[in-house]
Amino acid sequence: MSFSSPRILLIDSHDSFSYNLAALCRKSIPDTHIHIIQNNQLSIEQLTSILPQFAAVVVGPGPGSPKVPEDIGVIPQLWKVPCHSLVPIFGVCLGLQSLAIEFGAHLKRLDVVKHGQISRVDHNGTGLFKGIDETHAVRYHSLHVVLQDDGDIEPLAWADDGAENGQVVMAIKHRTKPFWAVQYHPESVRTSEGGLQVLQNFWRLAKTWYAFQGRNPQPWSDATLSLVGPSWPQTPLIGHSQFGVVSVTTSTLHLPNIPVMDICNLLGASDESAPFVLLESAAQPGRYSIIGCVDHDSLKLSYTVGAGQIRLSRGSEHWLQPLGRDDVWSWLTTFMQSRRASDGFPHVPFWGGLVGYLGYELGLESLQIPVMHRKGISHGRRPDLNLVFVERSIVVDSLVDEVYIQSLKTDDNKWMEETARILAKASTPLSATSFCGPPIPLFVQPPIVHLPYEEVYKLRIQKAKEHLLAGDSYELCLTAHTHITVRPRQNPTSSWELYRRLRRHNPAPYSGYFRLYPSILLSSSPERFLSFSRPPQSRCQLRPIKGTVRKAPGIVREDAEELLAGCKKEVAENLMIVDLIRHDLHGVVGDDVSVKQFCRVEEYETVWQMVSVIEGGRSVTSLDVDSSMLGSEVLKRSLPPGSMTGAPKKRSVEILQTLEDNNRGIYSGVFGYWDVGGGGDWSVVIRSCFKHDDQPRDIDVDGNDDETETWTIGAGGAITALSDPDSEWDEMITKLQSVLGIFEATSS
Numbered sequence: 001m002s003f004s005s006p007r008i009l010l011i012d013s014h015d016s017f018s019y020n021l022a023a024l025c026r027k028s029i030p031d032t033h034i035h036i037i038q039n040n041q042l043s044i045e046q047l048t049s050i051l052p053q054f055a056a057v058v059v060g061p062g063p064g065s066p067k068v069p070e071d072i073g074v075i076p077q078l079w080k081v082p083c084h085s086l087v088p089i090f091g092v093c094l095g096l097q098s099l100a101i102e103f104g105a106h107l108k109r110l111d112v113v114k115h116g117q118i119s120r121v122d123h124n125g126t127g128l129f130k131g132i133d134e135t136h137a138v139r140y141h142s143l144h145v146v147l148q149d150d151g152d153i154e155p156l157a158w159a160d161d162g163a164e165n166g167q168v169v170m171a172i173k174h175r176t177k178p179f180w181a182v183q184y185h186p187e188s189v190r191t192s193e194g195g196l197q198v199l200q201n202f203w204r205l206a207k208t209w210y211a212f213q214g215r216n217p218q219p220w221s222d223a224t225l226s227l228v229g230p231s232w233p234q235t236p237l238i239g240h241s242q243f244g245v246v247s248v249t250t251s252t253l254h255l256p257n258i259p260v261m262d263i264c265n266l267l268g269a270s271d272e273s274a275p276f277v278l279l280e281s282a283a284q285p286g287r288y289s290i291i292g293c294v295d296h297d298s299l300k301l302s303y304t305v306g307a308g309q310i311r312l313s314r315g316s317e318h319w320l321q322p323l324g325r326d327d328v329w330s331w332l333t334t335f336m337q338s339r340r341a342s343d344g345f346p347h348v349p350f351w352g353g354l355v356g357y358l359g360y361e362l363g364l365e366s367l368q369i370p371v372m373h374r375k376g377i378s379h380g381r382r383p384d385l386n387l388v389f390v391e392r393s394i395v396v397d398s399l400v401d402e403v404y405i406q407s408l409k410t411d412d413n414k415w416m417e418e419t420a421r422i423l424a425k426a427s428t429p430l431s432a433t434s435f436c437g438p439p440i441p442l443f444v445q446p447p448i449v450h451l452p453y454e455e456v457y458k459l460r461i462q463k464a465k466e467h468l469l470a471g472d473s474y475e476l477c478l479t480a481h482t483h484i485t486v487r488p489r490q491n492p493t494s495s496w497e498l499y500r501r502l503r504r505h506n507p508a509p510y511s512g513y514f515r516l517y518p519s520i521l522l523s524s525s526p527e528r529f530l531s532f533s534r535p536p537q538s539r540c541q542l543r544p545i546k547g548t549v550r551k552a553p554g555i556v557r558e559d560a561e562e563l564l565a566g567c568k569k570e571v572a573e574n575l576m577i578v579d580l581i582r583h584d585l586h587g588v589v590g591d592d593v594s595v596k597q598f599c600r601v602e603e604y605e606t607v608w609q610m611v612s613v614i615e616g617g618r619s620v621t622s623l624d625v626d627s628s629m630l631g632s633e634v635l636k637r638s639l640p641p642g643s644m645t646g647a648p649k650k651r652s653v654e655i656l657q658t659l660e661d662n663n664r665g666i667y668s669g670v671f672g673y674w675d676v677g678g679g680g681d682w683s684v685v686i687r688s689c690f691k692h693d694d695q696p697r698d699i700d701v702d703g704n705d706d707e708t709e710t711w712t713i714g715a716g717g718a719i720t721a722l723s724d725p726d727s728e729w730d731e732m733i734t735k736l737q738s739v740l741g742i743f744e745a746t747s748s
């Protein structure tokens, strides 16, 4: 019998951990090819006809119930396929539940649900658990099965939940058919012993079954390939295409005396009528700050989900580029490929390229979730993608006080020299810090703050928890918008001055300022979403945050560590997102994903945060892999950030749409750059505020222009089954206050 390159079919139930399971299968089963399909992709007739070509099937986890057809798809019928189509099947969580109930078990809700929690699993050490010692496994479930005595299903392992749920079945097998399943998650990063070895044992049992049956998997056919698609990970990522070439001119200045803010001022940041972009490392561990020297003639790109076209503008001209059958990402890829550079300084992270923000709803498009059209929105939706192509830039390395002036334009020496001269002059000790005067009063009267309604927010927390208890989601990041109405002293408000306040009030490693019509975004984000280094050895890093504690007198690091890293609830919240992000990254890069830091407590100006770090990449050993667009592919396929949705991502986003009043817009999206060398760095839009400049002005009762303007701050937090509504409300307010203070506001 030949099992040299077995094919495995993984049936995904729209979960956010499936690629982790695929990666575990590839680790446990030598040379395997994994083909992934959705549980509603094929009919049972199609499935039955192709099953014999697979050596085994893995039925993955997922939201919802094995009794609900929309949740479980074709899976229930899989357990009943005729003998000649039968193949060994391994189920995980929802997969176990479906197997058990199809053969007579009862499905029940847990009294105390287990999401991201680790349990000791007791087993008999044989079969699926042969050679396995003490097993500690991560659980993500609200439902569980109660088996019939002497039924077709035999229990193999249990967790003892004591007074909470009693003994809960953790693994089963069918007595006569080649079906095995686990209730816990073998693919979770925190499952020890019960992961790799259990899959290896499954594979051993499957091969024994084949030997006993005296048959082999049937030969692979092209027809099957066209039904299930290529195996994961796919190569190449993106077809080869012609690269255009631009050249980067760089000059270096050593300027110890000139702060980033002063450079921005010299470049016209305070002129509110012109565009401006800044990505600032305003606190540790940030090192580089990037200033885009843009003006009215810079090329701007914007896109609104569903519009079917990209809007390009330069100066007063604008034109539309229909996307046709392409999505916006393929368009951007082609755009960037035709502007590839390779001759900037390798250690400078940005040479020029696209800078701006991608709103939350852009990610919904990737998830194929329709954007809701909300009642009461009088003007059209704002762009979900708002970028400028930066050809001239200044990068400041705060560690060694080096300033790089860069241009992608040909024959731009005049600008380079003039800029160098201005900066050198301004950095003399006499002129240094000349722009940092006392704060300027910005508003003629105290701003009015419209907080979310506390009762409504808490009610939504309860509703979120009902979804969690029903098994629809494992974690939901609930958020709300706060609006601040201001009457500016000068019209419009100096958003640049507001940004100065923000970076003082809440210095953050991933800060940013974007004046990109029609919107202005100020951010003091502590959270890197995704950075990717330049090809050919493109590596990706994601730094999700889950777990927030307000800084207060007397709360020192040890307290924060106990409250966060020492707290089961907080670690579970973080772990769920770590597993989700591993899945997102595995989905694009393949096997090479690892957790470099798990649940470390980091200190910020107003809060303590618990941060994990996940890294991955794809080596370019194989010539057919075009890894030059690896990072941007991860970006496209991982939006919206998992830390802002919860897990599983798709279902959680759908639930959140029913719980929140508004589209999230810029909040919860990402901002950053995509560099002409192929690198990028994107932060999560949190601890930020934004304003739209295209609002028509109201006229008051006396016929005067109503000169108010409205700023928006989004804030929220992860809701789990263990959440307490009062504490979650406080946590949301804590996050809100990290920005609200810049308005010196009084609440209404």
Ligand SMILES: C=C(O[C@@H]1C=C(C(=O)O)C=C[C@H]1O)C(=O)O
Pocket (backbone or CB within 6 Å): 477, 479, 527, 544, 545, 546, 547, 548, 643, 644, 686, 687, 714, 715, 716, 717, 718, 735
């Ligand atoms: C939702 C926010 O933050 C997110 C939620 C966090 C949490 O639940 O602890 C922490 C950081 C962010 O991923 C926010 O700041 O508005």
Ligand SMILES: NC(=O)CC[C@H](N)C(=O)O
Pocket (backbone or CB within 6 Å): 060, 061, 062, 063, 064, 065, 092, 093, 094, 095, 140, 141, 142, 143, 144, 470, 471, 472
């Ligand atoms: N992880 C899962 O597959 C969960 C299954 C099911 N939705 C439950 O909550 O029990």
